[in-house]
Amino acid sequence: MGRPRVVIAGAGFGGLTCARGLKDAPVDVLLVDRNNYHLFTPLLYQVASALLEPSEIARPVRQLIRPLPNADFLQASITGVDFKGRRLLTDRDSIGYDYLVLATGAQSDSFGNASVAEHGLGLKDLDEGLALRNRILSRFEESRWTRDPERRRALLSFAVVGGGPTGVEMAGAISELIRLVLRKDYRQLDINEVRVVLIEAAPHVLGAFVPSLREAARRSLERKGIEVMLDAKVDSVTDSSVRLGGGQEVAAGTVIWTAGVKGSDVGKATGVQLVRQSRIKVDGTLQVPGHPVVFVIGDLAGASDGTAMLPMLIPVAMQAGRHVAASISDMVANGGARAFRYKDPGIMATIGRNSAVAQLGWVHMSGFLGWLMWLGVHLVNVISFRSRIVVLVNWAWDYIFFDRPVRLIVRARP
């Protein structure tokens, strides 16, 4: 008789925290992820904007689970769940489980708009971040040698769709990459030809923040040369433009889509009931109704705090991971799962150098002070001591010399 096996699908913040929480439990843990690394997603936009390298924000899962004597890892893509036979189905193998934790996160959602799916670039994983970096740099190279002025305008125009934290951070990072770094690389560049546009359907950016911080963020974006278009809905996207609901056409050879996010396709593949944003319906205990040994945590979980769905944020995923680890430990000892309550530690977003907004309970910060706060929190949380040194070197280098070292168009040969 072996020990109960806990299979955790997804090695993000939720899955990894759950595995760590089961370190001393009398169970065997198997983490499954399609990538062999855990990703520190808050800095993904810095990979896309040529400041950081993958290894500075990602770490091999196998290295992270070395201190967990009861954990192992399988790199595989999840294709479904056989709830009756208690097996997780993958492209590599099917894996029996006694407890299953689904933590595969979220992905870009184009809301069924085929033109967005074809021409929009997402920013949800490392492969997308690198593709976006290659695209931005290639557009500049092409613009240098394009004689058609209309084509050149499109190549030098960048549209970010979605005014949430990802959109705001990406818009700020692109604008600074162009104005502070690339400008020096392209002597003939007329900076007035460059355009960075942030398109948001709501009447304000950063909807999760209080109005004063939203306004501070908008002003900061505009000071950094970004055109903020509010109340603007995207109708369609082409190779060289974005068409808005009102018929207006915005030239853009690069369209970054951060407006829509939904639970990962694994949710749909399980066949269980989904709620808003394709997230899996769960009980207050984060169990799937009717499947007491199956839990869902993180962005994929359609968990509610009683009034609204919990946001897709790292603290939610980590707290849920810890909570479910405790529930499983209790269940193994013949106890039961307990209700999950989310404790909000606050939210923050940066708009680029010297500027960020932070909302921590009653404490609201913006500008330089908010930025120092943002720097500290992210540097402390980045995933290893080595990355902390290297990230700090790169940040300081960029801050002092206005230089981004990773302006390389690179792709692994297929």
Next chain:
Amino acid sequence: MGRPRVVIAGAGFGGLTCARGLKDAPVDVLLVDRNNYHLFTPLLYQVASALLEPSEIARPVRQLIRPLPNADFLQASITGVDFKGRRLLTDRDSIGYDYLVLATGAQSDSFGNASVAEHGLGLKDLDEGLALRNRILSRFEESRWTRDPERRRALLSFAVVGGGPTGVEMAGAISELIRLVLRKDYRQLDINEVRVVLIEAAPHVLGAFVPSLREAARRSLERKGIEVMLDAKVDSVTDSSVRLGGGQEVAAGTVIWTAGVKGSDVGKATGVQLVRQSRIKVDGTLQVPGHPVVFVIGDLAGASDGTAMLPMLIPVAMQAGRHVAASISDMVANGGARAFRYKDPGIMATIGRNSAVAQLGWVHMSGFLGWLMWLGVHLVNVISFRSRIVVLVNWAWDYIFFDRPVRLIVRARP
């Protein structure tokens, strides 16, 4: 009347040095390269073995030419030369020149062996380095979950073909990656199942070195757990093995091909006369016979020192770049091109931690002393102050903690 235009094809060590040498000449310089970066090739094997990131050994060409007021850059692939019309043909545009410098380097040569071309992995550029890293790490992930013992043996066997510096360095780096780092990631791994084989057709490795250093390198390789097979010619390669000339079959799910190198395809595309290794035939002045405004430098140049062809080494390319820049400056001032003479500064190769061989004139070093020499030379020559810091952090981290931070299987989404 504009100034004479010098077009330099290739932004490697030869092309870049030549552009720098023309900084103060009354000419306009255009560098053309298919990549937007200059690559510090001596450390490419450390990218392939999960120790360094691309930005630590590559730098944007546009950044490197910022101090050159008369230089510009075009990212394009070269398709040929119209010698009569004096135009360099590329996939993006055709470019008129008054002087042309061909410096597109070398590429892997499978000697027309289709099985090598299909299954062998080269290590001549960054895309190949990243592909090789992904392959090594993926083979280990697959081996963990493969039940067929024969398949697992192939997945855990790595063959490096070619006992030159690249082959020796890569074999040492893979062996240490496995024995010192991955071993800790795979608890169940039986290290006796792992095999790293270095296959060389000659009766010794490192043929360019004196016999005592060749012998020191061979002993060092074997101490690091590498099987060195000498007098062994590769007949064919499959997905899971290498077949040798004598009929012997060596299991290997990963075959790294460093045995053959030839001048880049640009040489063939020009239609001029080629000599051994598909290098372009040149005069003692590095001019193409019959084309006095066309020079060839670096690995692509079939230059001779009177008795033998010059080796494909960075110092040759840099000295030739400097020499041709001076010749062009003289020709613009109505002088003529002078004969090129190579001054050999010495050669070195490392076999992994604490071990390298260096042959600098009459000074021969091996072991730890050679390794310190190797470290110093490479750290000083790595391409920027920032990379020097980051490379040093990574080297120290690896040396002290036996850890390679870049064990990530990543590819930019196409």
